[in-house]
Amino acid sequence: MTGKPLPHKAEVVIVGGGVVGLALAGFLAEGGREVALFDAGGPAGSTANAGSLHVQMQSRFLRMYPEQVPALESGLHLYPKAVDFWHDLERKLGADFGMKMTGGLMVAETDDQLDFLRKKAARERALGLDSEILERNDLNRVAPYIGPAIVGAELCANEGKLNPLQANAAIRSWALARGAAIFDSVAVSALVPDGSEIAVETASGKLGARQVVIAAAYGSRSLLEPFGYKLAIEAEPLHVNITERAAPFIGHLVQHAERPITLKQFASGHVVIGGGWPANLGHGRGFPTVELASIIGNATLAQHIVPTVSNLHIIRTWAGVNTPTDGKSILGPVEGVPGLFVAIPGDAGYTLGPLCASLVADCVLGRTPAEDLVPYSPARFRKDNAARPSAL
Template sequence: MMPREAEIAIIGAGIVGLCAALELARDGAEVVVLDDAARHAGTVANAGSLHVQMQSRFIRMYPDQVPGLERSLPLYVAAARRWAELEAELGTGFELKASGGLMVAETPESYEFLARKCERENRLGLTVEMLGRAELARIAPYLGEAVIGAEFCAEEGKLNPLLANQAVRRALLAVGGLLLPESRVARIERDGAAWLLHHAGGTLRAGRVVIAAGAGTGALLAPLGLDVPTVAEPLHMNVTEATAPLIGHLVQHAERMITLKQLAAGQCVIGGGWPARLAGAEQHPTVEASSLIGNLRLASHIVPRLARLRLIRTWAGVNTTCDGQNILGEAPGLPGLFLAVPGDAGYTLGPLVGRLAAAALQGRDGGFDIAPFSAARFRAAA
């Protein structure tokens, strides 16, 4: 039976919506989560990298976003730790490993850029250090000769999202949360002090609503008069056959689009933001051959032994971009409607952003000042 009433409705069953729902259901709330069949979702497609240090490529591309990125730095540290707590709480391993992350440089200029970033991040309280070629040869002998140094962040790591997503979903169902995975919300409408959600299976009346719909968030809010410019960004991913332990860290590049890591079972995951496209009437995330070739060529340049492995799967998924920062808290002028969209590296942020959204809805202090992440900033900018 499709429910018609709920205390709390959550739109979006990505990592943020699931984690917000889990927090609320654990506190005894009646929670219904509606999703659009994960048609455009990062949670079911991502690489499982736990990012903490600032991405130097983004600093160069979007210098105007640097103050926001710096303000968000403590959240990334807390978010990586929250993942470890969650794994322990749920009692299910999701291959989480804080193995440390290397952002590699190939030229003296980009090494210098990383060194300045490293100094700035240390001043902001992050524990990061620069490593030269000799130290890299010792701790990361798998890196190719083109790499001359790297910035190392011990807090970074990886997990297996296939295991983590399942574990969170199971935990939510076990505490009584209701999941409607094929219930796209077409429209949200005010109904007295509550909200009506018109979805694929009918209408749900909810006292309070969390919108954790990733790239779909802007379209839900626009008819309510709030401009939140979320954009769907289709991205490319690859995974190789399993091999003996090879890549011990999360590896990124100072200038180029690459993330590399190895899963516990030995497969190497290769990604880093290469573009895919939305194709056909269904706007299905679809692989671009140029990204496949470019991503793999760069991967085997950074870690030459990858060139000997066969690719077993390549896929595309939809990331959400906005202005690089979280969108969190009650929507301005829309009482009872809460927003939960993570900033860049949103899977890393997912459980923490879910927790902060749940705390905002309950009127509790979640441990961070979320005022700077209010959607009011878009209104001010407009």
């Protein structure tokens, strides 16, 4: 819809057309709102996505941000709910997201790593997750494709995978069919309260909206700063490799206890290898580029864990921008700015995306969300709130 003239008004404007913005557009249009969604056309985590549905805590996150673990744990119960929500959404849309719920393995190469996983699994079970430890003998039975370097693993039953290309397209089509207007390649430059409305400023013109939801991931910070909010979010460029098709041989979503990797085989037969290898955002082009070291490092680690991967050609690599938060999602109304809302998912934000969108849609529609959103409120980032402890 690029080039389509902007309306003068919309009941609700959504800023950002990743999985969160698109799902919001569908839920709000379904709730009877007249919706206009603007996407800058910048790099999105949702379109670069590796398709993992995460439930157990990712070791990459635990290693990189140990100080955020209490916040992550406080929102851990959202992950199994978010995976169930994906199932419900697939059914509701009558779409095929390529979802497979085969469980997720986090593998260990040393006794120390397996010990780390034992403690992690015990902690996760106490928080309500379905996790167990598999010794090597069990692994031979459950996942014979795992290579000899691995001594054991944590199995989390309700993890899985989907194909983001299929899911994103289906959610977008659903939002459009419900009447949402989507404006691609139109960046929102500012939001200005104007009487009972918020003026939404773009390079293509300005429109008034009764309500605005900022679902712009890394792009959200600059939009909220003028209101006295300093979101603790970063743009993190990440790398993904994908192989040619092969007959099914990898059942699970596979991660490592200490090293950055997510590995899975789509229903199409392609093996997708991601998990946190860096890309480069430093060339000033506004989009991330791949690094040779990440292509090689990521593929080498994959074949170390699953040796059969070495028989496959890598057919494509890409990079995308992730948006780490302070360990928790940022969801709900913006205090002090009537009609303004935020929807930014926490770690593994694609997994959380549709659930987060639905919770914020409930706020916008004046319904009580199924989750208490106070712990996720953007209020923790108010500059004049620095002394107030964040609610976990």
